[in-house]
Amino acid sequence: MKSRLFLFVLLIALLLAVPVSAQDNPPPDAPTDDEINAVAKNMYCPVCENVPLDVCPTLACEQWRAQIRELLAEGATEQEVYDYFVLHYGDRVLAEPPRTGLNWLIYIVPPVVILAGIVALYFALRNWRKPVAAAPQSQAEKSGEPEDEYMARLEEELAKRN
Amino acid sequence: MAETELELQTDAVETEVENERRGMSLWAKLLAWGLVLGLLAVVAVQLVATQQGNVGPGEPAPNFTLTTFAGEEIGAAEMQGKIIVLNFWASWCKPCEQEAADLQTAWEMYEPSGEVLFLGADYVDTQIEASKYLEKFSITYPNGPDLGTRISQAFRIRGVPETYFIDKEGNLAYVKIGPFTTLAEITDIIDGLLDS
Structure with a gap:
Protein backbone atom coordinates (compact mmCIF):
# COMPACT_ATOMS: atom_id res chain seq x y z
CA MET A 1 0.00 0.00 0.00
CA ARG A 99 33.00 50.17 -48.01
CA THR A 100 31.16 53.06 -49.59
CA GLY A 101 31.81 56.79 -50.08
CA LEU A 102 34.14 58.45 -47.59
CA ASN A 103 34.32 55.18 -45.61
CA TRP A 104 36.84 54.01 -48.22
CA LEU A 105 39.36 56.37 -46.65
CA ILE A 106 39.43 54.18 -43.55
CA TYR A 107 40.55 51.22 -45.65
CA ILE A 108 42.81 53.04 -48.12
CA VAL A 109 44.63 55.69 -46.10
CA PRO A 110 46.43 53.54 -43.48
CA PRO A 111 48.09 51.12 -45.96
CA VAL A 112 48.94 54.00 -48.32
CA VAL A 113 50.52 55.98 -45.47
CA ILE A 114 52.50 52.94 -44.29
CA LEU A 115 53.68 52.25 -47.85
CA ALA A 116 54.63 55.91 -48.39
CA GLY A 117 56.51 55.84 -45.08
CA ILE A 118 58.49 52.77 -46.15
CA VAL A 119 59.35 54.37 -49.52
CA ALA A 120 60.34 57.67 -47.85
CA LEU A 121 62.49 55.80 -45.34
CA TYR A 122 64.19 53.85 -48.13
CA PHE A 123 65.09 57.01 -50.04
CA ALA A 124 66.16 58.82 -46.87
CA LEU A 125 68.51 55.98 -45.92
CA ARG A 126 69.89 55.84 -49.47
CA ASN A 127 70.63 59.57 -49.45
CA TRP A 128 72.29 59.41 -46.06
CA ARG A 129 74.66 56.74 -47.30
CA LYS A 130 75.43 58.50 -50.61
CA PRO A 131 77.77 61.28 -49.36
CA VAL A 132 80.02 58.67 -47.74
CA ALA A 133 80.17 56.54 -50.88
CA ALA A 134 80.58 59.51 -53.23
CA ALA A 135 82.99 61.53 -51.09
CA PRO A 136 85.10 63.90 -53.19
CA GLN A 137 88.47 62.54 -54.09
CA SER A 138 91.47 64.22 -52.57
CA GLN A 139 93.95 65.98 -54.80
CA ALA A 140 96.43 63.24 -54.12
CA GLU A 141 93.98 60.55 -55.27
CA LYS A 142 93.05 62.56 -58.37
CA SER A 143 96.68 63.01 -59.36
CA GLY A 144 97.29 59.33 -58.84
CA GLU A 145 99.96 59.89 -56.21
CA PRO A 146 99.64 58.15 -52.86
CA GLU A 147 98.26 60.51 -50.20
CA ASP A 148 101.05 59.90 -47.68
CA GLU A 149 103.65 61.05 -50.23
CA TYR A 150 101.71 64.23 -50.88
CA MET A 151 101.44 64.87 -47.16
CA ALA A 152 105.12 64.11 -46.74
CA ARG A 153 105.99 66.68 -49.38
CA LEU A 154 103.69 69.25 -47.81
CA GLU A 155 105.24 68.76 -44.43
CA GLU A 156 108.67 68.95 -45.97
CA GLU A 157 107.85 72.31 -47.58
CA LEU A 158 106.41 73.64 -44.36
CA ALA A 159 109.50 72.52 -42.48
CA LYS A 160 111.68 74.39 -44.99
CA ARG A 161 109.70 77.60 -44.43
CA ASN A 162 110.07 77.25 -40.71
CA MET B 1 93.84 68.83 -71.09
CA ALA B 2 91.86 65.80 -72.09
CA GLU B 3 91.56 64.84 -68.43
CA THR B 4 90.12 68.26 -67.56
CA GLU B 5 87.51 67.96 -70.36
CA LEU B 6 86.56 64.52 -69.14
CA GLU B 7 86.20 65.84 -65.60
CA LEU B 8 84.02 68.71 -66.82
CA GLN B 9 81.84 66.29 -68.78
CA THR B 10 81.53 63.98 -65.76
CA ASP B 11 80.56 66.93 -63.55
CA ALA B 12 77.92 68.05 -66.08
CA VAL B 13 76.40 64.56 -66.24
CA GLU B 14 76.39 64.30 -62.44
CA THR B 15 74.67 67.71 -62.15
CA GLU B 16 72.06 66.65 -64.69
CA VAL B 17 71.35 63.39 -62.86
CA GLU B 18 71.19 65.26 -59.54
CA ASN B 19 68.76 67.80 -60.98
CA GLU B 20 66.55 65.01 -62.35
CA ARG B 21 66.61 63.31 -58.96
CA ARG B 22 65.69 66.57 -57.23
CA GLY B 23 62.91 67.17 -59.76
CA MET B 24 61.38 63.76 -59.04
CA SER B 25 61.64 64.27 -55.31
CA LEU B 26 59.89 67.64 -55.70
CA TRP B 27 56.93 65.95 -57.34
CA ALA B 28 56.95 63.25 -54.70
CA LYS B 29 57.01 65.92 -52.00
CA LEU B 30 54.14 67.83 -53.61
CA LEU B 31 52.11 64.62 -53.87
CA ALA B 32 52.83 63.69 -50.26
CA TRP B 33 51.89 67.18 -49.04
CA GLY B 34 48.78 67.11 -51.19
CA LEU B 35 47.72 63.80 -49.64
CA VAL B 36 48.44 64.98 -46.11
CA LEU B 37 46.56 68.26 -46.62
CA GLY B 38 43.64 66.43 -48.25
CA LEU B 39 43.44 64.04 -45.34
CA LEU B 40 43.63 66.89 -42.84
CA ALA B 41 40.83 68.68 -44.70
CA VAL B 42 38.58 65.60 -44.47
CA VAL B 43 39.36 65.23 -40.75
CA ALA B 44 38.72 68.95 -40.19
CA VAL B 45 35.34 68.81 -41.93
CA GLN B 46 34.32 65.79 -39.84
CA LEU B 47 35.57 67.46 -36.67
CA VAL B 48 33.67 70.68 -37.38
CA ALA B 49 30.52 68.65 -38.07
CA THR B 50 30.78 66.78 -34.75
CA GLN B 51 31.71 69.89 -32.75
CA GLN B 52 28.92 72.01 -34.21
CA GLY B 53 26.44 71.24 -31.45
CA ASN B 54 22.70 71.36 -31.83
CA VAL B 55 20.88 73.32 -34.49
CA GLY B 56 20.26 76.64 -32.76
CA PRO B 57 17.26 78.99 -32.52
CA GLY B 58 16.95 81.34 -35.48
CA GLU B 59 18.35 78.80 -37.92
CA PRO B 60 16.04 77.26 -40.52
CA ALA B 61 14.85 73.89 -39.22
CA PRO B 62 16.21 70.91 -41.17
CA ASN B 63 13.72 69.28 -43.51
CA PHE B 64 12.61 65.86 -42.40
CA THR B 65 9.89 63.29 -42.89
CA LEU B 66 8.68 61.17 -40.01
CA THR B 67 7.12 57.80 -40.77
CA THR B 68 4.95 56.96 -37.80
CA PHE B 69 4.64 53.53 -36.21
CA ALA B 70 1.22 53.38 -37.90
CA GLY B 71 2.89 53.89 -41.29
CA GLU B 72 1.70 57.48 -41.87
CA GLU B 73 4.25 59.82 -43.47
CA ILE B 74 4.45 63.33 -42.05
CA GLY B 75 6.55 65.69 -44.14
CA ALA B 76 6.85 69.33 -45.13
CA ALA B 77 3.30 69.50 -46.54
CA GLU B 78 1.74 68.37 -43.25
CA MET B 79 3.95 70.74 -41.23
CA GLN B 80 3.52 73.86 -43.35
CA GLY B 81 2.09 76.86 -41.49
CA LYS B 82 2.07 75.04 -38.15
CA ILE B 83 4.10 75.27 -35.01
CA ILE B 84 5.99 72.00 -34.72
CA VAL B 85 6.99 70.50 -31.40
CA LEU B 86 9.51 67.78 -32.23
CA ASN B 87 10.41 65.63 -29.25
CA PHE B 88 13.27 63.11 -29.36
CA TRP B 89 12.78 60.28 -26.89
CA ALA B 90 13.48 56.59 -26.25
CA SER B 91 11.88 53.88 -24.15
CA TRP B 92 15.19 53.24 -22.33
CA CYS B 93 15.48 56.91 -21.41
CA LYS B 94 14.34 57.46 -17.82
CA PRO B 95 14.30 61.31 -17.99
CA CYS B 96 11.96 61.01 -21.01
CA GLU B 97 9.36 59.49 -18.71
CA GLN B 98 9.42 62.67 -16.63
CA GLU B 99 7.98 64.78 -19.43
CA ALA B 100 5.91 62.19 -21.32
CA ALA B 101 2.63 62.92 -19.52
CA ASP B 102 3.07 66.71 -19.78
CA LEU B 103 3.76 66.51 -23.49
CA GLN B 104 0.61 64.45 -24.01
CA THR B 105 -1.47 66.91 -21.92
CA ALA B 106 -0.07 69.84 -23.93
CA TRP B 107 -0.93 68.03 -27.17
CA GLU B 108 -4.50 67.52 -26.01
CA MET B 109 -4.71 71.26 -25.25
CA TYR B 110 -3.46 72.45 -28.66
CA GLU B 111 -4.64 69.70 -31.01
CA PRO B 112 -8.17 71.14 -31.52
CA SER B 113 -6.80 74.47 -32.78
CA GLY B 114 -4.91 72.75 -35.60
CA GLU B 115 -2.14 75.32 -35.28
CA VAL B 116 0.30 73.12 -33.41
CA LEU B 117 1.61 69.69 -34.38
CA PHE B 118 3.42 67.49 -31.89
CA LEU B 119 5.78 64.85 -33.27
CA GLY B 120 7.73 62.19 -31.41
CA ALA B 121 10.95 60.82 -32.92
CA ASP B 122 11.92 57.57 -31.24
CA TYR B 123 15.70 57.52 -31.05
CA VAL B 124 17.75 54.28 -31.19
CA ASP B 125 14.96 52.14 -29.84
CA THR B 126 13.21 48.87 -30.54
CA GLN B 127 9.62 48.95 -31.72
CA ILE B 128 8.33 46.56 -29.06
CA GLU B 129 9.65 48.67 -26.21
CA ALA B 130 8.60 51.89 -27.92
CA SER B 131 5.02 50.63 -28.26
CA LYS B 132 4.96 49.70 -24.56
CA TYR B 133 6.20 53.18 -23.67
CA LEU B 134 3.55 54.93 -25.81
CA GLU B 135 0.86 52.73 -24.28
CA LYS B 136 2.12 53.33 -20.74
CA PHE B 137 1.84 57.12 -21.12
CA SER B 138 -1.25 57.03 -23.39
CA ILE B 139 0.53 59.10 -26.01
CA THR B 140 -1.66 59.86 -29.01
CA TYR B 141 0.31 62.43 -31.02
CA PRO B 142 2.20 61.06 -34.06
CA ASN B 143 5.26 59.07 -33.12
CA GLY B 144 7.67 57.10 -35.23
CA PRO B 145 11.16 55.68 -35.29
CA ASP B 146 14.04 57.90 -36.28
CA LEU B 147 14.95 55.57 -39.14
CA GLY B 148 18.68 55.45 -39.75
CA THR B 149 18.97 58.20 -37.08
CA ARG B 150 18.53 60.62 -39.99
CA ILE B 151 16.34 63.14 -38.16
CA SER B 152 18.50 63.20 -35.03
CA GLN B 153 21.60 63.66 -37.18
CA ALA B 154 19.96 66.52 -39.07
CA PHE B 155 19.18 68.25 -35.77
CA ARG B 156 22.56 67.18 -34.37
CA ILE B 157 21.04 66.03 -31.10
CA ARG B 158 23.35 65.07 -28.23
CA GLY B 159 21.01 62.75 -26.40
CA VAL B 160 17.43 62.29 -25.30
CA PRO B 161 15.16 63.89 -24.37
CA GLU B 162 15.53 66.95 -26.54
CA THR B 163 12.65 69.04 -27.88
CA TYR B 164 12.72 71.43 -30.83
CA PHE B 165 10.08 74.10 -31.40
CA ILE B 166 9.73 75.22 -35.02
CA ASP B 167 7.73 78.35 -35.82
CA LYS B 168 5.17 78.73 -38.61
CA GLU B 169 7.85 80.02 -40.98
CA GLY B 170 9.91 76.88 -40.55
CA ASN B 171 12.60 78.43 -38.37
CA LEU B 172 13.81 76.93 -35.17
CA ALA B 173 12.42 79.01 -32.34
CA TYR B 174 13.46 77.19 -29.18
CA VAL B 175 15.47 74.16 -28.14
CA LYS B 176 14.97 72.31 -24.89
CA ILE B 177 17.78 70.01 -23.84
CA GLY B 178 16.66 67.56 -21.16
CA PRO B 179 13.17 66.93 -19.85
CA PHE B 180 10.45 69.49 -19.20
CA THR B 181 9.68 69.63 -15.53
CA THR B 182 6.25 71.28 -15.75
CA LEU B 183 3.40 71.56 -18.21
CA ALA B 184 3.62 75.36 -17.99
CA GLU B 185 7.16 75.22 -19.36
CA ILE B 186 5.82 73.68 -22.57
CA THR B 187 2.72 75.83 -22.90
CA ASP B 188 4.64 79.09 -22.25
CA ILE B 189 6.88 78.42 -25.25
CA ILE B 190 3.98 77.46 -27.52
CA ASP B 191 1.82 80.42 -26.40
CA GLY B 192 4.74 82.75 -27.05
CA LEU B 193 5.07 81.39 -30.58
CA LEU B 194 1.31 81.60 -31.21
CA ASP B 195 1.26 85.26 -30.08
CA SER B 196 4.24 86.32 -32.16
Whole structure:
Protein backbone atom coordinates (compact mmCIF):
# COMPACT_ATOMS: atom_id res chain seq x y z
CA MET A 1 0.00 0.00 0.00
CA LYS A 2 2.82 2.30 0.95
CA SER A 3 4.70 1.57 -2.27
CA ARG A 4 1.56 2.29 -4.35
CA LEU A 5 1.13 5.60 -2.56
CA PHE A 6 4.77 6.39 -3.16
CA LEU A 7 4.42 5.61 -6.90
CA PHE A 8 1.27 7.76 -7.11
CA VAL A 9 3.02 10.71 -5.47
CA LEU A 10 6.01 10.20 -7.75
CA LEU A 11 3.77 10.16 -10.83
CA ILE A 12 2.01 13.37 -9.77
CA ALA A 13 5.37 14.99 -9.07
CA LEU A 14 6.65 13.99 -12.50
CA LEU A 15 3.52 15.27 -14.22
CA LEU A 16 3.88 18.61 -12.44
CA ALA A 17 7.58 18.81 -13.16
CA VAL A 18 7.33 18.27 -16.94
CA PRO A 19 5.53 21.54 -17.84
CA VAL A 20 7.81 23.50 -15.50
CA SER A 21 10.96 22.16 -17.11
CA ALA A 22 9.44 22.73 -20.55
CA GLN A 23 8.90 26.37 -19.68
CA ASP A 24 12.41 26.80 -18.26
CA ASN A 25 14.23 25.43 -21.28
CA PRO A 26 14.12 27.52 -24.42
CA PRO A 27 12.90 25.85 -27.62
CA PRO A 28 15.64 23.77 -29.26
CA ASP A 29 15.93 26.14 -32.25
CA ALA A 30 16.14 29.30 -30.10
CA PRO A 31 19.42 31.18 -30.51
CA THR A 32 21.89 30.82 -27.67
CA ASP A 33 23.54 33.72 -25.87
CA ASP A 34 26.80 32.86 -27.64
CA GLU A 35 25.12 33.13 -31.03
CA ILE A 36 23.61 36.48 -30.09
CA ASN A 37 26.91 37.78 -28.76
CA ALA A 38 28.73 36.61 -31.88
CA VAL A 39 26.54 38.99 -33.87
CA ALA A 40 26.43 41.70 -31.21
CA LYS A 41 30.21 41.97 -30.86
CA ASN A 42 30.33 43.40 -34.39
CA MET A 43 27.98 46.22 -33.51
CA TYR A 44 28.06 49.40 -31.46
CA CYS A 45 25.08 51.20 -30.04
CA PRO A 46 25.22 54.96 -30.84
CA VAL A 47 24.19 55.74 -27.26
CA CYS A 48 27.22 54.05 -25.68
CA GLU A 49 29.99 54.79 -28.14
CA ASN A 50 33.13 52.64 -28.04
CA VAL A 51 31.46 49.82 -26.11
CA PRO A 52 30.68 46.75 -28.22
CA LEU A 53 27.07 45.68 -28.07
CA ASP A 54 27.85 42.23 -26.64
CA VAL A 55 29.32 43.71 -23.44
CA CYS A 56 27.41 46.98 -23.16
CA PRO A 57 25.45 46.99 -19.90
CA THR A 58 22.89 49.72 -20.67
CA LEU A 59 19.17 49.13 -21.06
CA ALA A 60 19.28 50.33 -24.67
CA CYS A 61 21.87 47.69 -25.56
CA GLU A 62 19.98 45.03 -23.63
CA GLN A 63 16.96 45.81 -25.79
CA TRP A 64 19.09 45.60 -28.91
CA ARG A 65 20.36 42.16 -27.91
CA ALA A 66 16.74 41.10 -27.37
CA GLN A 67 16.02 42.36 -30.87
CA ILE A 68 18.91 40.28 -32.25
CA ARG A 69 17.57 37.24 -30.42
CA GLU A 70 14.15 37.79 -31.95
CA LEU A 71 15.52 38.23 -35.47
CA LEU A 72 17.72 35.13 -35.20
CA ALA A 73 14.80 33.13 -33.82
CA GLU A 74 12.77 34.20 -36.86
CA GLY A 75 15.48 32.64 -39.02
CA ALA A 76 17.40 35.77 -40.02
CA THR A 77 21.02 35.29 -41.05
CA GLU A 78 23.85 37.29 -39.47
CA GLN A 79 23.95 39.60 -42.51
CA GLU A 80 20.19 40.12 -42.37
CA VAL A 81 20.49 41.17 -38.72
CA TYR A 82 23.17 43.73 -39.66
CA ASP A 83 20.99 44.97 -42.53
CA TYR A 84 18.05 45.41 -40.18
CA PHE A 85 20.09 47.43 -37.70
CA VAL A 86 21.68 49.56 -40.44
CA LEU A 87 18.22 50.33 -41.85
CA HIS A 88 16.89 51.35 -38.44
CA TYR A 89 19.88 53.01 -36.83
CA GLY A 90 22.32 53.85 -39.62
CA ASP A 91 25.61 52.26 -40.62
CA ARG A 92 27.47 53.70 -37.64
CA VAL A 93 26.17 50.73 -35.63
CA LEU A 94 28.58 48.47 -37.50
CA ALA A 95 32.04 47.84 -36.08
CA GLU A 96 33.35 47.65 -39.63
CA PRO A 97 31.88 50.48 -41.70
CA PRO A 98 30.56 49.53 -45.16
CA ARG A 99 33.00 50.17 -48.01
CA THR A 100 31.16 53.06 -49.59
CA GLY A 101 31.81 56.79 -50.08
CA LEU A 102 34.14 58.45 -47.59
CA ASN A 103 34.32 55.18 -45.61
CA TRP A 104 36.84 54.01 -48.22
CA LEU A 105 39.36 56.37 -46.65
CA ILE A 106 39.43 54.18 -43.55
CA TYR A 107 40.55 51.22 -45.65
CA ILE A 108 42.81 53.04 -48.12
CA VAL A 109 44.63 55.69 -46.10
CA PRO A 110 46.43 53.54 -43.48
CA PRO A 111 48.09 51.12 -45.96
CA VAL A 112 48.94 54.00 -48.32
CA VAL A 113 50.52 55.98 -45.47
CA ILE A 114 52.50 52.94 -44.29
CA LEU A 115 53.68 52.25 -47.85
CA ALA A 116 54.63 55.91 -48.39
CA GLY A 117 56.51 55.84 -45.08
CA ILE A 118 58.49 52.77 -46.15
CA VAL A 119 59.35 54.37 -49.52
CA ALA A 120 60.34 57.67 -47.85
CA LEU A 121 62.49 55.80 -45.34
CA TYR A 122 64.19 53.85 -48.13
CA PHE A 123 65.09 57.01 -50.04
CA ALA A 124 66.16 58.82 -46.87
CA LEU A 125 68.51 55.98 -45.92
CA ARG A 126 69.89 55.84 -49.47
CA ASN A 127 70.63 59.57 -49.45
CA TRP A 128 72.29 59.41 -46.06
CA ARG A 129 74.66 56.74 -47.30
CA LYS A 130 75.43 58.50 -50.61
CA PRO A 131 77.77 61.28 -49.36
CA VAL A 132 80.02 58.67 -47.74
CA ALA A 133 80.17 56.54 -50.88
CA ALA A 134 80.58 59.51 -53.23
CA ALA A 135 82.99 61.53 -51.09
CA PRO A 136 85.10 63.90 -53.19
CA GLN A 137 88.47 62.54 -54.09
CA SER A 138 91.47 64.22 -52.57
CA GLN A 139 93.95 65.98 -54.80
CA ALA A 140 96.43 63.24 -54.12
CA GLU A 141 93.98 60.55 -55.27
CA LYS A 142 93.05 62.56 -58.37
CA SER A 143 96.68 63.01 -59.36
CA GLY A 144 97.29 59.33 -58.84
CA GLU A 145 99.96 59.89 -56.21
CA PRO A 146 99.64 58.15 -52.86
CA GLU A 147 98.26 60.51 -50.20
CA ASP A 148 101.05 59.90 -47.68
CA GLU A 149 103.65 61.05 -50.23
CA TYR A 150 101.71 64.23 -50.88
CA MET A 151 101.44 64.87 -47.16
CA ALA A 152 105.12 64.11 -46.74
CA ARG A 153 105.99 66.68 -49.38
CA LEU A 154 103.69 69.25 -47.81
CA GLU A 155 105.24 68.76 -44.43
CA GLU A 156 108.67 68.95 -45.97
CA GLU A 157 107.85 72.31 -47.58
CA LEU A 158 106.41 73.64 -44.36
CA ALA A 159 109.50 72.52 -42.48
CA LYS A 160 111.68 74.39 -44.99
CA ARG A 161 109.70 77.60 -44.43
CA ASN A 162 110.07 77.25 -40.71
CA MET B 1 93.84 68.83 -71.09
CA ALA B 2 91.86 65.80 -72.09
CA GLU B 3 91.56 64.84 -68.43
CA THR B 4 90.12 68.26 -67.56
CA GLU B 5 87.51 67.96 -70.36
CA LEU B 6 86.56 64.52 -69.14
CA GLU B 7 86.20 65.84 -65.60
CA LEU B 8 84.02 68.71 -66.82
CA GLN B 9 81.84 66.29 -68.78
CA THR B 10 81.53 63.98 -65.76
CA ASP B 11 80.56 66.93 -63.55
CA ALA B 12 77.92 68.05 -66.08
CA VAL B 13 76.40 64.56 -66.24
CA GLU B 14 76.39 64.30 -62.44
CA THR B 15 74.67 67.71 -62.15
CA GLU B 16 72.06 66.65 -64.69
CA VAL B 17 71.35 63.39 -62.86
CA GLU B 18 71.19 65.26 -59.54
CA ASN B 19 68.76 67.80 -60.98
CA GLU B 20 66.55 65.01 -62.35
CA ARG B 21 66.61 63.31 -58.96
CA ARG B 22 65.69 66.57 -57.23
CA GLY B 23 62.91 67.17 -59.76
CA MET B 24 61.38 63.76 -59.04
CA SER B 25 61.64 64.27 -55.31
CA LEU B 26 59.89 67.64 -55.70
CA TRP B 27 56.93 65.95 -57.34
CA ALA B 28 56.95 63.25 -54.70
CA LYS B 29 57.01 65.92 -52.00
CA LEU B 30 54.14 67.83 -53.61
CA LEU B 31 52.11 64.62 -53.87
CA ALA B 32 52.83 63.69 -50.26
CA TRP B 33 51.89 67.18 -49.04
CA GLY B 34 48.78 67.11 -51.19
CA LEU B 35 47.72 63.80 -49.64
CA VAL B 36 48.44 64.98 -46.11
CA LEU B 37 46.56 68.26 -46.62
CA GLY B 38 43.64 66.43 -48.25
CA LEU B 39 43.44 64.04 -45.34
CA LEU B 40 43.63 66.89 -42.84
CA ALA B 41 40.83 68.68 -44.70
CA VAL B 42 38.58 65.60 -44.47
CA VAL B 43 39.36 65.23 -40.75
CA ALA B 44 38.72 68.95 -40.19
CA VAL B 45 35.34 68.81 -41.93
CA GLN B 46 34.32 65.79 -39.84
CA LEU B 47 35.57 67.46 -36.67
CA VAL B 48 33.67 70.68 -37.38
CA ALA B 49 30.52 68.65 -38.07
CA THR B 50 30.78 66.78 -34.75
CA GLN B 51 31.71 69.89 -32.75
CA GLN B 52 28.92 72.01 -34.21
CA GLY B 53 26.44 71.24 -31.45
CA ASN B 54 22.70 71.36 -31.83
CA VAL B 55 20.88 73.32 -34.49
CA GLY B 56 20.26 76.64 -32.76
CA PRO B 57 17.26 78.99 -32.52
CA GLY B 58 16.95 81.34 -35.48
CA GLU B 59 18.35 78.80 -37.92
CA PRO B 60 16.04 77.26 -40.52
CA ALA B 61 14.85 73.89 -39.22
CA PRO B 62 16.21 70.91 -41.17
CA ASN B 63 13.72 69.28 -43.51
CA PHE B 64 12.61 65.86 -42.40
CA THR B 65 9.89 63.29 -42.89
CA LEU B 66 8.68 61.17 -40.01
CA THR B 67 7.12 57.80 -40.77
CA THR B 68 4.95 56.96 -37.80
CA PHE B 69 4.64 53.53 -36.21
CA ALA B 70 1.22 53.38 -37.90
CA GLY B 71 2.89 53.89 -41.29
CA GLU B 72 1.70 57.48 -41.87
CA GLU B 73 4.25 59.82 -43.47
CA ILE B 74 4.45 63.33 -42.05
CA GLY B 75 6.55 65.69 -44.14
CA ALA B 76 6.85 69.33 -45.13
CA ALA B 77 3.30 69.50 -46.54
CA GLU B 78 1.74 68.37 -43.25
CA MET B 79 3.95 70.74 -41.23
CA GLN B 80 3.52 73.86 -43.35
CA GLY B 81 2.09 76.86 -41.49
CA LYS B 82 2.07 75.04 -38.15
CA ILE B 83 4.10 75.27 -35.01
CA ILE B 84 5.99 72.00 -34.72
CA VAL B 85 6.99 70.50 -31.40
CA LEU B 86 9.51 67.78 -32.23
CA ASN B 87 10.41 65.63 -29.25
CA PHE B 88 13.27 63.11 -29.36
CA TRP B 89 12.78 60.28 -26.89
CA ALA B 90 13.48 56.59 -26.25
CA SER B 91 11.88 53.88 -24.15
CA TRP B 92 15.19 53.24 -22.33
CA CYS B 93 15.48 56.91 -21.41
CA LYS B 94 14.34 57.46 -17.82
CA PRO B 95 14.30 61.31 -17.99
CA CYS B 96 11.96 61.01 -21.01
CA GLU B 97 9.36 59.49 -18.71
CA GLN B 98 9.42 62.67 -16.63
CA GLU B 99 7.98 64.78 -19.43
CA ALA B 100 5.91 62.19 -21.32
CA ALA B 101 2.63 62.92 -19.52
CA ASP B 102 3.07 66.71 -19.78
CA LEU B 103 3.76 66.51 -23.49
CA GLN B 104 0.61 64.45 -24.01
CA THR B 105 -1.47 66.91 -21.92
CA ALA B 106 -0.07 69.84 -23.93
CA TRP B 107 -0.93 68.03 -27.17
CA GLU B 108 -4.50 67.52 -26.01
CA MET B 109 -4.71 71.26 -25.25
CA TYR B 110 -3.46 72.45 -28.66
CA GLU B 111 -4.64 69.70 -31.01
CA PRO B 112 -8.17 71.14 -31.52
CA SER B 113 -6.80 74.47 -32.78
CA GLY B 114 -4.91 72.75 -35.60
CA GLU B 115 -2.14 75.32 -35.28
CA VAL B 116 0.30 73.12 -33.41
CA LEU B 117 1.61 69.69 -34.38
CA PHE B 118 3.42 67.49 -31.89
CA LEU B 119 5.78 64.85 -33.27
CA GLY B 120 7.73 62.19 -31.41
CA ALA B 121 10.95 60.82 -32.92
CA ASP B 122 11.92 57.57 -31.24
CA TYR B 123 15.70 57.52 -31.05
CA VAL B 124 17.75 54.28 -31.19
CA ASP B 125 14.96 52.14 -29.84
CA THR B 126 13.21 48.87 -30.54
CA GLN B 127 9.62 48.95 -31.72
CA ILE B 128 8.33 46.56 -29.06
CA GLU B 129 9.65 48.67 -26.21
CA ALA B 130 8.60 51.89 -27.92
CA SER B 131 5.02 50.63 -28.26
CA LYS B 132 4.96 49.70 -24.56
CA TYR B 133 6.20 53.18 -23.67
CA LEU B 134 3.55 54.93 -25.81
CA GLU B 135 0.86 52.73 -24.28
CA LYS B 136 2.12 53.33 -20.74
CA PHE B 137 1.84 57.12 -21.12
CA SER B 138 -1.25 57.03 -23.39
CA ILE B 139 0.53 59.10 -26.01
CA THR B 140 -1.66 59.86 -29.01
CA TYR B 141 0.31 62.43 -31.02
CA PRO B 142 2.20 61.06 -34.06
CA ASN B 143 5.26 59.07 -33.12
CA GLY B 144 7.67 57.10 -35.23
CA PRO B 145 11.16 55.68 -35.29
CA ASP B 146 14.04 57.90 -36.28
CA LEU B 147 14.95 55.57 -39.14
CA GLY B 148 18.68 55.45 -39.75
CA THR B 149 18.97 58.20 -37.08
CA ARG B 150 18.53 60.62 -39.99
CA ILE B 151 16.34 63.14 -38.16
CA SER B 152 18.50 63.20 -35.03
CA GLN B 153 21.60 63.66 -37.18
CA ALA B 154 19.96 66.52 -39.07
CA PHE B 155 19.18 68.25 -35.77
CA ARG B 156 22.56 67.18 -34.37
CA ILE B 157 21.04 66.03 -31.10
CA ARG B 158 23.35 65.07 -28.23
CA GLY B 159 21.01 62.75 -26.40
CA VAL B 160 17.43 62.29 -25.30
CA PRO B 161 15.16 63.89 -24.37
CA GLU B 162 15.53 66.95 -26.54
CA THR B 163 12.65 69.04 -27.88
CA TYR B 164 12.72 71.43 -30.83
CA PHE B 165 10.08 74.10 -31.40
CA ILE B 166 9.73 75.22 -35.02
CA ASP B 167 7.73 78.35 -35.82
CA LYS B 168 5.17 78.73 -38.61
CA GLU B 169 7.85 80.02 -40.98
CA GLY B 170 9.91 76.88 -40.55
CA ASN B 171 12.60 78.43 -38.37
CA LEU B 172 13.81 76.93 -35.17
CA ALA B 173 12.42 79.01 -32.34
CA TYR B 174 13.46 77.19 -29.18
CA VAL B 175 15.47 74.16 -28.14
CA LYS B 176 14.97 72.31 -24.89
CA ILE B 177 17.78 70.01 -23.84
CA GLY B 178 16.66 67.56 -21.16
CA PRO B 179 13.17 66.93 -19.85
CA PHE B 180 10.45 69.49 -19.20
CA THR B 181 9.68 69.63 -15.53
CA THR B 182 6.25 71.28 -15.75
CA LEU B 183 3.40 71.56 -18.21
CA ALA B 184 3.62 75.36 -17.99
CA GLU B 185 7.16 75.22 -19.36
CA ILE B 186 5.82 73.68 -22.57
CA THR B 187 2.72 75.83 -22.90
CA ASP B 188 4.64 79.09 -22.25
CA ILE B 189 6.88 78.42 -25.25
CA ILE B 190 3.98 77.46 -27.52
CA ASP B 191 1.82 80.42 -26.40
CA GLY B 192 4.74 82.75 -27.05
CA LEU B 193 5.07 81.39 -30.58
CA LEU B 194 1.31 81.60 -31.21
CA ASP B 195 1.26 85.26 -30.08
CA SER B 196 4.24 86.32 -32.16
